[in-house]
Amino acid sequence: MQEKGNLRDKAELLQRALGFFAKEPMTFMEVCGTHTVAIYRSGLRSLLPKNISLVSGPGCPVCVTDQGEVDAAIKLAEKKGLVFATYGDMMRVPGTKGSLRNLRTQGADVRVVRSCDEALDLALKNPTKEVVFLGVGFETTAPSTAAIILEAEEKKVRNFSVLCFHKLVPPALRLLAESRELKVDGFLLPGHVTVVIGVKPYEFLPRDFNISCTIAGFEPLDIMEGLVELARQVHDKDPKVSLLYARAVRPEGNTRAKKFIRRVFDEADARWRGLGKIKNSGLRLKPEFACFDAITRFDLDIKEVPLPSGCKCGEVLMGKLRPExxxxxxxxCTPDDPVGPCMVSSEGNCAACYKYSYKVMR
Structure with missing residues (x-):
């Protein structure tokens, strides 16, 4: 009981601190799907002063996967004699014609894996079949993909490749900061990504754009503390990158994970759902690993494809619209019958809103 009382007291103190600093309208954006879910689940927005607006950004890796990339994955998975391995959330993301889940019901060999290690095991156990792993996610999952490619090279696994759609967060933040349509005073930066890349990649935001930044944990009080720091920076005209998640994040990041990324990947332009093509915001396999690159191996053409009619996932990911x-x-568009990926992923803004906010309001 005492612990609950202490938490309640701390929450009230943070609320008062927010009220003290928020003397003028401020807009903050969280750029992490885990933060988004925690904010909706805890009802945190209801505790914010009226001067603070909290919007969600492109923090869900499944959601930002471009429509053309989804279509390319489905087209590749249709090939006979090929095993297509993917994380579970990608199964239900609608392409222009169906989804990977639909494809599996029609007989395609599409399998859900919990890690890229399982995908490599499939290749080792099925030497007569081509096995393709769908690599999606931000800097958080890219090191694992890189490590498995190095392992495949070491073991000389020649029937394994990766369809690489990994994306990098800082270039997307630059695009948001440059946007004339979206005025953001501060970013609640992604904790998991920052565990890998560290603090330095964000320093351009306060330096070049006068935007406040903080790195916070995922508990409601962690997020509240992060918002207080953002409000303080704006109030004091003191933009910086504040690290409030030192229990998990080192300022330099995870040097070993970054080494894996640099060893296997080059930066490349990439298309983001709703944000368009962003320079050097994606990862592509280095030429020396071309034999593991499914795009090269199967001569895939990643086309520019429009979003489904009426779907506003792009505007939601940009923070221009709330899901509702x-x-x-x-x-x-519902979790049972989604039109766009923001209603599919467990970290999707629309899915979180539907589950924790919309259903309550009804």
Whole structure:
């Protein structure tokens, strides 16, 4: 009981601190799917002063996967004699024609794996079949993909390749900071990504754009503390990158994980759902690993494809719309029958809103 009382007292102190600093309207954006879910689940927005607006950004790796990339994955998975391995959330993301889950019901060999190690095991156990692993995610999952490619090279596994759609967060933040349509005073930066890349990659935000930044944990009080720090920076005109998640993040990041990324990947332009093509925001296998690159190996053409009619995932990912402002939300687009990926992923903004906010409001 005493612990609950202490938590309640701390929450009230943080609320008062927010009220003290928020003398003028401030807009903050969280850029992490785990933060988004925690904010909706805890009802944190209801505790914020009226001057603080909290919007969600492109923090869900499944959601930002471009429509053309989804279509390319489905097209490749259709090939006979090929085993297509993917994380579970990608199974239900709608392509222009169906999804990977639909494809599996039609007989395609599409399998859900919990890690890229399982995908490599599939290749070792099925030497007569081509096995392709769908690599999605930010800097958080890229080191694992890099490590498995190095392992495949070491073991001379020649029937294994990766369809690489990994993306890098800082270039997307630069695009958001440069946007004339979106005015953000501060970013609640992604904790898991920062565990890997460290603090330095974000320093351009306060330096070049006068945008406040903080790195916080994922408990509601962690997030509240992060918002207080953002409000303080704006109030004091003291933009910087503050690290409030020292229990998990080192300022230099995870040097070993970054070494894996540099060893296997080059930076490349990439398309993000809703954000368009962003320079050097994606990862592509280095030429020396071309034999493990599914795009090269199967001569895939990643086309520019429009979003489904009426879907506003792009605007939601940019923080321009809240999920419930999409005309399809809860009507044509639900977790059971999604139109866009933001309603599919467990970290999707629309899915979190539907589960923790919209259903309560009804």
């Amino acid at each position: 402002e999409c005309p399809l939300f809860s009507i044509r």
